[in-house]
Amino acid sequence: MKYSDSIAKLIDEFKRLPGIGQKTAERLVFFLLKEQKDAVRGLSEAILNLKDKVQSCSKCNSITENDPCNVCSNPKREQKIICVVEEPHDLYAIERMGEYHGSYYVLMGSISPLEGVGPEEIQINRLVERVKKDGIQEVILATNPNMEGDATAIFIYKTLKSLGVKVTRIARGLPVGSNLEYADEVTILRSFEGRMEM
């Protein structure tokens, strides 16, 4: 027996989400069928609000409900320092640390020669404009320590070098709680390069 149209449609919609297949989608639909109407309405409103209210910040590209975002409009934050990250969730990871008080710029991607994603496809030009316009003193590159992150960091450094702005990159090395024995050679090398006097 086939599912009714409403059930089949919702299963198909759930299947579009990352990591969700036919079985998981069916499980979610039957869970919602057992839920109270208010709870289901709350979920559907939350999803709609996501698209209606959430937008990207015109200054830093991060995800926000107010434009400019809370970080860009906060006078207590150091606006002359920009931390450049690849994706909005990287920004939240740094914010969770609670020790960084500067502003951000989200590239919304990274340079990937193997995928054909070049500097034009990510928003580097707007970063350069912001550095020029706002008289930025330091740009901290917090791209991922992988091939794509390295390509992005080198390209931004090459582009900003001529503007005379200080460009730094976050340290790469051993994660806290790991074992030196299992670390790869490049990680150990970076750890030695970034060693600090105690």
Next chain:
Amino acid sequence: MPLFKTEAIVLQRFNLTESSLIVTSFTRDFGKVKCVVKGARKIKSRYGGRFEPFTCLNIIYSGKEHQNLYILNHCDTIRPFYNLREDYIRLTTGCYFTEIISSFTREAEKNEELFHLFFRALDILESTDNISVLIRIFEMRTIALSGYSPKFDSCLICKNEPKSKYINFHFQSGGIICGKCLNSSSPGRRITLGTLNYLKKVLTINFSSIDRLRFPKGQDKEIALLTQMYLKTIIGRECKSYKFIAKQEL
């Protein structure tokens, strides 16, 4: 389940789950191999950053022979080629080499000579300033080692050695048409005899003498265009990473 042990150079990696990766590598003994690496994405993974493109590894993997996806059991770094990641031109050139190798190789098709060419090219790329010549050597030798070796010594029609100033290179047959046999409807691209001589050198020069070979101005663009068109004819598409190199002054 049998275990396989070989040397491998990482070509590409994709996220499979929150903690696992699929790593595609070109191996010395088994051609292109795809492996699942469980736990590789965890921050405290014992593999660390070993699955970045260009890294040369000793790997042990398991699975049934001639299947598409294997399980990686162990790996050690032979050469990380990390200097390539410090310079934008070298990094994008390394990506271009990787994409060419990925396009020319297949699963379970051993090509040891091509593996050595790839390793040697990455090794030289870390230090040479003559990157444009290295690119041309790598392109032409990969084509040759993959079974598409161009025939530069004799004309496709009259079989004589070309002596005229201009000749045509015919991409589909990978050979030349000499000046005597040329007419306005001859297929292919017109090149000078000088360019042909440089192309012959590219196929035979020793890697250790690479810094001694320089293409004259003007001819370098002709050679680049020709190798690009020949590559495109063979693999049926343009390499995504080539646009990164084409934009730069090498």
